[in-house]
Amino acid sequence: MTAVRHFLDAIKFEHTVFALPFAYVSMVLAADAVGSAITTVEGLTGEGELSDVQRAFIDQGAVQCGFCIPGMIVALTDLLDRSPAASELEMREAISGNLCRCTGYGRIFAAFRQVQQERADARA
Numbered sequence: 001m002t003a004v005r006h007f008l009d010a011i012k013f014e015h016t017v018f019a020l021p022f023a024y025v026s027m028v029l030a031a032d033a034v035g036s037a038i039t040t041v042e043g044l045t046g047e048g049e050l051s052d053v054q055r056a057f058i059d060q061g062a063v064q065c066g067f068c069i070p071g072m073i074v075a076l077t078d079l080l081d082r083s084p085a086a087s088e089l090e091m092r093e094a095i096s097g098n099l100c101r102c103t104g105y106g107r108i109f110a111a112f113r114q115v116q117q118e119r120a121d122a123r124a
């Protein structure tokens, strides 16, 4: 535990640090993130606000127990920011490190498509 704490202390977190179990949601080893800025789901928006991806998850009923949701939202936000017209395959690859045992993924995919469409409409 002390070694893990030391690793986490060595990483400069850009936003609030999650409780230790959530640090493992990421697919990046903590040791590989030393010196990197890290954005958690809490850092996507201001306090008390929801991002468009978070709102879409609620709209589509994509949140059940919530265990996988922070990782899903961070991964999909990153993909949508980097590749607004990402394909379904790219979406599936982006979340491949996050296992959801509740939703069956259909509603998560619907949330992704909702944000993709909303952002495309906003650009038009």
Ligand code: FES
Binding pocket: 062, 063, 064, 065, 066, 067, 068, 069, 099, 100, 101, 102, 103
């Ligand atoms: S909502 Fe429960 S694991 Fe995804």
